Amino acid sequence: DAGVIQSPRHEVTEMGQEVTLRCKPISGHDYLFWYRQTMMRGLELLIYFNNNVPIDDSGMPEDRFSAKMPNASFSTLKIQPSEPRDSAVYFCASSFGGVFYEQYFGPGTRLTVT
Amino acid sequence: DAKTTQPPSMDCAEGRAANLPCNHSTISGNEYVYWYRQIHSQGPQYIIHGLKNNETNEMASLIITEDRKSSTLILPHATLRDTAVYYCIVSSSNSGYALNFGKGTSLLVTP
Numbered sequence: 643d644a645g646v647i648q649s650p651r652h653e654v655t656e657m658g659q660e661v662t663l664r665c666k667p668i669s670g671h672d673y674l675f676w677y678r679q680t681m682m683r684g685l686e687l688l689i690y691f692n693n694n695v696p697i698d699d700s701g702m703p704e705d706r707f708s709a710k711m712p713n714a715s716f717s718t719l720k721i722q723p724s725e726p727r728d729s730a731v732y733f734c735a736s737s738f739g740g741v742f743y744e745q746y747f748g749p750g751t752r753l754t755v756t
Numbered sequence: 757d758a759k760t761t762q763p764p765s766m767d768c769a770e771g772r773a774a775n776l777p778c779n780h781s782t783i784s785g786n787e788y789v790y791w792y793r794q795i796h797s798q799g800p801q802y803i804i805h806g807l808k809n810n811e812t813n814e815m816a817s818l819i820i821t822e823d824r825k826s827s828t829l830i831l832p833h834a835t836l837r838d839t840a841v842y843y844c845i846v847s848s849s850n851s852g853y854a855l856n857f858g859k860g861t862s863l864l865v866t867p
Contacts, residue, residue, distance in 0.1 A: 646799075685800065685843075685857040698854070733799050743790050743847065743855065747799025 665734030
């Protein structure tokens with residue numbers, strides 16, 4: 643298996659622009675997680691899905707952030723409009739059923755908002 | 757979730773055992789201890805987990821004290837590729853599926 647795939651790996655955008663981050667989980671995994679990592683706040687869980695349904699989005703910072711999972715093999719995290727404080731590395735992770743703690747992380751997307 | 761305390765950094769000579777401590781004095785009976793690591797510029801990687809018994813896998817050993825208030829992750833023969841930030845996480849199904857990664861311990865393995 644190729645592991646969790648994220649795209650793009652790097653994104654540089656200007657403040658106010660819409661940003662879409664993409665994730666393909668490992669085939670057969672039914673949980674998908676979006677995390678954000680910054681030096682100040684460390685690694686934070688934003689939202690997670692089970693069987694394509696959002697379960698807990700309490701970590702989503704504000705309404706500018708939205709996440710979707712239209713099918714078992716694809717998820718997006720959208721920021722509209724983007725702000726400089728959104729600059730971070732965004733990770734997607736997936737896991738299988740009752741083994742939720744063994745999450746497999748993608749390589750991350752480094753977002754820079756100028 | 758119970759809170760964890762880890763030293764911010766540690767050094768270890770290549771080939772020696774690396775012993776990474778974690779304090780979780782407020783852990784409750786149904787909470788597990790999980791360890792992850794994050795090599796620079798990569799996503800975190802699951803290492804091992806345990807409830808009360810010591811555990812071993814191909815990557816590491818986990819020693820949990822009898823009172824479960826602390827644990828130690830042991831890398832038996834550290835290599836340069838083990839240089840990473842190591843996170844000790846305490847969680848249970850009661851907290852849903854959130855893993856609180858905290859600050860972790862930055863381990864530097866030196867030649």
